[in-house]
Amino acid sequence: MKYNAHINVENCATVKSIKYLFKYVSKGHDCANIKLQRPVQEGAAAAQETFEWDEIKTHFDARYMSVPEATWKLFEFPSHDKSHAVIRLAVHLPNQRPVYFAEGKERQALERAVTKDTTLTAWFKLNSKTPDARQYLYHDIPQHFVFERSGTWKPRLQGEMS
Template sequence: MSEGKCTKFYPKEFCEETTILENGFTQYARPNNGRTVTKNGVDVDNRFVVPHNVDLVVKFQAHINLEKVNYDGMHKYLFKYVTKGFDCSMVGIHSSSGSQSSSETINEIDNYLECLCVTPNDAAWRLQQFDILHTDPSVERLPVHLPFENNVIFTEDDDLEEVIEDPNSSTTKLTAWLEANRENPSARQLTYIEFPEHWTWHNQGKYWDGRHGSQRRIGCIAYVNPSQGEACYLRMLLHIVKGPRSFAEIRTISGHEYPTFRAACEALGLLGDDQEWSNALKDAAQWALPSQL
């Protein structure tokens, strides 16, 4: 009750038959047949009846509100509870000398702990070392970059000259794919996105090796915003070009090497007319982050 009114909007209105409302909820039949029951001095009729299942009420000896669900947003309501994680609570730590004086500075990091409640079934699952998360098939993320424009990861303690001179700094999954095509003629039957299905990436040595066993893996080429120009055209070509041994061969169509990746895409008819692609670039530039413009 809140301010003398029921928060669940009881009593409901009388209704002669059960109907489905436009919002997907069910309006149950509550006929005005004159039947009433006096409880705590209040006359209760069909408007006060909570939707229920008699078998469940008798079995569990409890009040159980059971309603029909019939709207498309219900999956969000259900799955948000199983994906939002465990219940957490904030626990305060106080000294035994008494309450903290108002002059002392409150350090929330030192004085509070964020506690996690793990239920018995979850604890047993972890103790048995069962998989918490499983993805099948595994996904291999494939980077896209123009020649000598790959990302290099280093720490503030690394010597920049050593980082630049290190040959592994310029080796990526894309360049290693080109190298594998040069050294293995059998690899030239696959596109970049098909490559992880038959070859395994070794991050330690930064090289591709023939896949052994039945483990499945699929490739996923990283997204490139159209406003990035040539890198976007390169990504389009990587979906269809098989077995190139260099960046130049990626933009080689029917024996003719085109000067840019965009020209190669135009030769394959991937861009439509110039006006259509120009409009796409304008839309992409409009929504791009400032760092991408």
């Protein structure tokens, strides 16, 4: 470790950066304690204007925004990213698909394996029925089709997957 300490600190200026590498991923925003107080007036003007507003001496916890973070927000840069979705595609030989079951439910698992298609077998059926799907390789099919619980591939309605 570079600083011979229990944490390693990284210099960062965006919300996307990980501030503490080993312990705390995010501890919330920086905060500052602020006290608002009117200047004391002397003389006759002070006697006429009596202003007593304590509210715990107007202390409150305010959010502190540094210059880099303020710039990031003003230019409306994204504050977080969403990575791509990972879709597992089955790969198996004919009639050798894996069957997962809980103890005591072997029969139901076998019946489900016989009746329900895997992503691979459903892709073969899709190619035999839908000529437009033949232009896509197996690993590209989730970008253009959705695998439903019924065991079939259906075309995406909202365009391509990002």
